[in-house]
Amino acid sequence: QSALTQPASVSGSPGQSITISCTGTSSDVGRFNLVSWYQQHPGKAPQLLIYGVNKRPSGVSNRFSGSKSGNTASLTISGLQAEDGSNYYCCSFAGSTTWVFGGGTKVTVL
Amino acid sequence: QVQLVQSEAGVKEPGASVKVSCKASGYTFTTYGISWVRQAPGQGLEWMGWISPYNGDTNHVQKFQGRVTMTTDTSTSTAYMEVRGLRSDDTAVYYCARNAGAVGAFDIWGQGTKVTVSS
Numbered sequence: 010q011s012a013l014t015q016p017a018s019v020s021g022s023p024g025q026s027i028t029i030s031c032t033g034t035s036s037d038v039g040r041f042n043l044v045s046w047y048q049q050h051p052g053k054a055p056q057l058l059i060y061g062v063n064k065r066p067s068g069v070s071n072r073f074s075g076s077k078s079g080n081t082a083s084l085t086i087s088g089l090q091a092e093d094g095s096n097y098y099c100c101s102f103a104g105s106t107t108w109v110f111g112g113g114t115k116v117t118v119l
Numbered sequence: 120q121v122q123l124v125q126s127e128a129g130v131k132e133p134g135a136s137v138k139v140s141c142k143a144s145g146y147t148f149t150t151y152g153i154s155w156v157r158q159a160p161g162q163g164l165e166w167m168g169w170i171s172p173y174n175g176d177t178n179h180v181q182k183f184q185g186r187v188t189m190t191t192d193t194s195t196s197t198a199y200m201e202v203r204g205l206r207s208d209d210t211a212v213y214y215c216a217r218n219a220g221a222v223g224a225f226d227i228w229g230q231g232t233k234v235t236v237s238s
Contacts, residue, residue: 045224060224
């Protein structure tokens with residue numbers, strides 16, 4: 010069970026859109042529509058942003074959206090704001106009550 | 120409100136054991152699974168294992184085989200994770216998280232418990 014692959018960092022200017030990729034395999038991301046995304050500010054617990062590939066929990070801004078194609082899932086943040094500067098992690102169900110996280114992506118708002 | 124409250128941080132010597140608790144409130148404890156996730160200093164999140172408070176079923180990453188035990192106490196709505204034979208690379212913040220549904224995402228997280236392994 011290897012970690013999912015995310016870019017180490019992504020940056021963008023306020024108002025722009027950025028996309029974070031999350032590449033897995035046909036055993037996890039490609040097999041199940043159970044990819045989730047988490048935002049984690051330094052020193053804080055992660056918070057759920059997206060579940061089931063593209064669903065947002067109540068209270069999460071609609072500027073966050075998720076998608077998947079094959080073995081790669083993506084998180085798009087539109088209308089980038091200063092408060093979006095944080096660390097983002099993808100996660101996929103991998104069968105038999107196991108999950109695997111991505112290595113994390115640091116988003117910098119320029 | 121729905122929350123998970125974890126035990127306090129601690130320092131342990133190499134070879135010792137640590138038992139982290141995670142008390143649930145605001146929902147029916149046996150309805151949702153609990154996962155344990157750790158984060159080493161400056162590193163990413165690592166899923167460690169899962170337990171069903173309903174029937175005690177567990178699953179965990181192979182690397183923790185024999186060193187990690189997950190349990191629950193339904194009378195107090197508390198989940199526990201014990202790690203034995205602590206090593207310096209077990210130094211991390213340990214989180215419990217609620218699984219939303221049988222195979223669901225982690226919708227509620229504890230505040231984290233920092234475990235430092237040092238002599």
